[in-house]
Amino acid sequence: xxxxxxxxxxxxxxxxxxxxxxxxxxxxxxxxxxxxxxxxxxxxxxxxxxxxxxxxxxxxxxxxxxxxxxxxxxxxxxxxxxxxxxxxxxxxxxxxxxxxxxxxxxxxxxxxxxxxxxxxxxxxxxxxxxxxxxxxxxxxxxxxxxxxxxxxxxxxxxxxxxxxxxxxxxxxxxxxxxxxxxxxxxxxxxxxxxxxxxxxxxxxxxxxxxxxxxxxxxxxxxxxxxxxxxxxxxxxxxxxxxxxxxxxxxxxxxxxxxxxxxxxxxxxxxxxxxxxxxxxxxxxxxxxxxxxxxxxxxxxxxxxxxxxxxxxxxxxxxxxxxxxxxxxxxxxxxxxxxxxxxxxxxxxxxxxxxxxxxxx
Amino acid sequence: xxxxxxxxxxxxxxxxxxxxxxxxxxxxxxxxxxxxxxxxxxxxxxxxxxxxxxxxxxxxxxxxxxxxxxxxxxxxxxxxxxxxxxxxxxxxxxxxxxxxxxxxxxxxxxxxxxxxxxxxxxxxxxxxxxxxxxxxxxxxxxxxxxxxxxxxxxxxxxxxxxxxxxxxxxxxxxxxxxxxxxxxxxxxxxxxxxxxxxxxxxxxxxxxxxxxxxxxxxxxxxxxxxxxxxxxxxxxxxxxxxxxxxxxxxxxxxxxxxxxxxxxxxxxxxxxxxxxxxxxxxxxxxxxxxxxxxxxxxxxxxxxxxxxxxxxxxxxxxxxxxxxxxxxxxxxxxxxxxxxxxxxxxxxxxxxxxxxxxxxxxxxxxxxxxxxxxxxxxxxxxxxxxxxxxxxxxxxxxxxx
Numbered sequence: 162x163x164x165x166x167x168x169x170x171x172x173x174x175x176x177x178x179x180x181x182x183x184x185x186x187x188x189x190x191x192x193x194x195x196x197x198x199x200x201x202x203x204x205x206x207x208x209x210x211x212x213x214x215x216x217x218x219x220x221x222x223x224x225x226x227x228x229x230x231x232x233x234x235x236x237x238x239x240x241x242x243x244x245x246x247x248x249x250x251x252x253x254x255x256x257x258x259x260x261x262x263x264x265x266x267x268x269x270x271x272x273x274x275x276x277x278x279x280x281x282x283x284x285x286x287x288x289x290x291x292x293x294x295x296x297x298x299x300x301x302x303x304x305x306x307x308x309x310x311x312x313x314x315x316x317x318x319x320x321x322x323x324x325x326x327x328x329x330x331x332x333x334x335x336x337x338x339x340x341x342x343x344x345x346x347x348x349x350x351x352x353x354x355x356x357x358x359x360x361x362x363x364x365x366x367x368x369x370x371x372x373x374x375x376x377x378x379x380x381x382x383x384x385x386x387x388x389x390x391x392x393x394x395x396x397x398x399x400x401x402x403x404x405x406x407x408x409x410x411x412x413x414x415x416x417x418x419x420x421x422x423x424x425x426x427x428x429x430x431x432x433x434x435x436x437x438x439x440x441x442x443x444x445x446x447x448x449x450x451x452x453x454x455x456x457x458x459x460x461x462x463x464x465x466x467x468x469x470x471x472x473x474x475x476x477x478x479x480x481x482x483x484x485x486x487x488x489x490x491x492x493x494x495x496x497x498x499x500x501x502x503x504x505x506x507x508x509x510x511x512x513x514x515x516x517x518x519x520x521x
Numbered sequence: 522x523x524x525x526x527x528x529x530x531x532x533x534x535x536x537x538x539x540x541x542x543x544x545x546x547x548x549x550x551x552x553x554x555x556x557x558x559x560x561x562x563x564x565x566x567x568x569x570x571x572x573x574x575x576x577x578x579x580x581x582x583x584x585x586x587x588x589x590x591x592x593x594x595x596x597x598x599x600x601x602x603x604x605x606x607x608x609x610x611x612x613x614x615x616x617x618x619x620x621x622x623x624x625x626x627x628x629x630x631x632x633x634x635x636x637x638x639x640x641x642x643x644x645x646x647x648x649x650x651x652x653x654x655x656x657x658x659x660x661x662x663x664x665x666x667x668x669x670x671x672x673x674x675x676x677x678x679x680x681x682x683x684x685x686x687x688x689x690x691x692x693x694x695x696x697x698x699x700x701x702x703x704x705x706x707x708x709x710x711x712x713x714x715x716x717x718x719x720x721x722x723x724x725x726x727x728x729x730x731x732x733x734x735x736x737x738x739x740x741x742x743x744x745x746x747x748x749x750x751x752x753x754x755x756x757x758x759x760x761x762x763x764x765x766x767x768x769x770x771x772x773x774x775x776x777x778x779x780x781x782x783x784x785x786x787x788x789x790x791x792x793x794x795x796x797x798x799x800x801x802x803x804x805x806x807x808x809x810x811x812x813x814x815x816x817x818x819x820x821x822x823x824x825x826x827x828x829x830x831x832x833x834x835x836x837x838x839x840x841x842x843x844x845x846x847x848x849x850x851x852x853x854x855x856x857x858x859x860x861x862x863x864x865x866x867x868x869x870x871x872x873x874x875x876x877x878x879x880x881x882x883x884x885x886x887x888x889x890x891x892x893x894x895x896x897x898x899x900x901x902x903x904x905x906x907x908x909x910x911x912x913x914x915x916x917x918x919x920x921x922x
Contacts, residue, residue, distance in 0.1 A: 316890030489699030498688035
């Protein structure tokens with residue numbers, strides 16, 4: 162029984178990470194109807210910024226988390242404005258910033274100088290374009306078709322991953338966090354402090370989100386926009402602000418998940434973005450447009466993953482098949498996809514997702 | 522310009538005396554009869570242009586060392602690269618049939634490629650099957666797998682389907698890594714023993730008109746011959762009744778169902794999956810002997826995304842777009858590799874020991890991402906769309922329509 166409870170604890174810990182990641186997907190999906198693969202980029206960026214602040218610079222770990230949440234929220238909003246709504250001044254600003262950063266870096270500037278120079282150049286480009294648009298009229302936002310938007314976010318994920326790898330390298334790095342390897346023992350269970358912290362962070366963030374979503378003006382606006390886009394606009398809701406808020410929440414949640422996933426004994430590498438792919442089953446099982454489903458799906462998938470892992474290593478006596486080694490190492494990652502497919506066959510819109518009414 | 526198409530009712534009023542003679546020219550961008558719209562070759566010019574292109578392409582292996590082609594061969598692109606591009610063209614045509622024409626986005630295409638490759642490696646080297654057998658065996662297996670996965674698309678749509686096909690890649694990769702007796706596990710399996718002999722032609726040692734050619738040349742011909750066959754068959758499917766049914770499903774599946782298109786368990790959606798998978802498996806069957814050694818690393822999610830990049834870059838819902846896209850996406854990395862090794866590109870490290878902002882491999886991934894984003898943002902019909910615009914501009918020149 163100890164094995165079961167240990168797996169449950171570990172499962173809740175990884176499940177709360179999944180819940181954070183999935184929350185980002187769900188919020189964006191609810192607002193705009195796209196699955197934002199670039200969440201993986203925000204997760205990576207968040208993890209590495211926390212690493213950089215807490216380990217390379219030696220500042221406070223929590224300051225690193227706050228900074229990474231802010232930067233990733235900004236990154237997400239920029240992505241949405243420039244790539245998905247195609248606001249011209251943002252496209253120009255980002256291109257100018259990237260070019261400036263690459264030029265500075267190639268001419269021997271350090272990362273800090275290169276990055277801040279890039280930001281300055283980007284802002285200059287943004288303001289210049291804004292001035293020109295103010296004088297000659299702007300093109301206005303033009304939204305991409307759904308499939309296009311999803312593919313663009315995949316493209317962004319690739320680019321961010323390579324940029325992150327070129328800044329911090331491919332090596333596995335250890336983050337200097339307050340928990341290190343410390344553990345507590347309760348009964349026969351080993352409770353890693355970093356996992357407890359991950360659960361606490363997720364509970365805190367999700368709690369704040371649900372309060373905002375339920376009671377604040379912007380939360381009501383987000384739900385209204387999901388419910389009926391055009392009616393929401395007619396009621397005076399600014400979809401621009403709603404979209405930006407949704408992306409900011411998602412970016413922040415991803416940064417938090419990225420920081421929590423690399424705390425304690427875990428190491429950080431540019432392959433961290435694969436966590437996002439394993440969060441997909443959680444998202445689908447819970448339902449694409451339900452934040453409560455994100456939590457339920459995340460916890461369920463995290464729990465199942467750890468149960469499968471535990472019981473494949475030591476097959477319980479009551480199980481009819483004695484040896485499960487033929488399933489191969491890492492089967493728990495595949496098992497959740499199989500569970501996802503089974504759930505989808507029974508409920509095509511996930512456990513808590515709303516069924517889409519289809520008309521001709 | 523042809524005389525056999527064009528509006529029949531467009532005869533102008535009889536010109537007055539002394540007025541300059543008008544030359545009647547068909548409106549090549551507008552058809553008034555369905556038959557004209559559906560023709561494989563709308564006019565003689567296009568037919569001869571295609572014939573000329575095929576002829577030039579067929580002689581590439583012979584003239585590979587002769588000037589204009591040395592521009593390519595001198596910069597890292599070999600015949601082998603073009604053979605890979607051919608294999609990926611076949612797979613991209615399959616994906617375009619599914620995604621471009623039927624509207625079912627699949628991130629699982631690399632799995633079908635892998636099934637074809639592994640089954641060929643196993644049937645060819647372990648069972649020792651002859652070429653005419655394994656070249657049908659792989660597509661048959663792919664067809665079965667596609668037909669098994671197709672029904673999922675009946676119940677799921679849009680984003681949910683994308684994620685299920687994504688799951689397919691992870692499940693597939695896990696199986697390839699763990700079914701060691703067939704796939705060789707992480708280390709992979711060799712396809713060197715696969716027989717490449719059709720009886721009357723031996724692709725390892727081909728002799729034509731008294732000249733003998735190596736494997737590179739003969740493989741180029743074999744693969745591009747199959748590209749032509751697959752492209753021709755698929756083009757005929759998509760321009761006739763089944764193709765129109767597929768496009769109706771793409772545009773709105775409920776509406777398609779209402780006008781009597783079968784979207785049931787053996788209907789067009791499932792069949793699109795099955796045939797798309799079969800075509801990808803055929804590509805895999807050629808990939809194995811071309812690559813000689815296949816391992817699970819060859820069939821990752823990145824490969825699926827490359828296929829998506831190919832059809833987006835080339836043009837969704839066009840056959841020749843898939844081929845153009847495959848050529849560009851396959852050749853680009855080698856070109857960058859060749860150019861940065863010879864001349865050096867600012868900020869790119871050609872070797873792992875060089876210092877630079879990004880490595881060549883990273884740059885390639887960035888370029889895929891960038892190209893996908895760029896084409897979707899700027900020209901969502903891809904290179905094919907650009908080409909159609911240029912063609913239409915000149916075919917009605919000097920008028921605007």
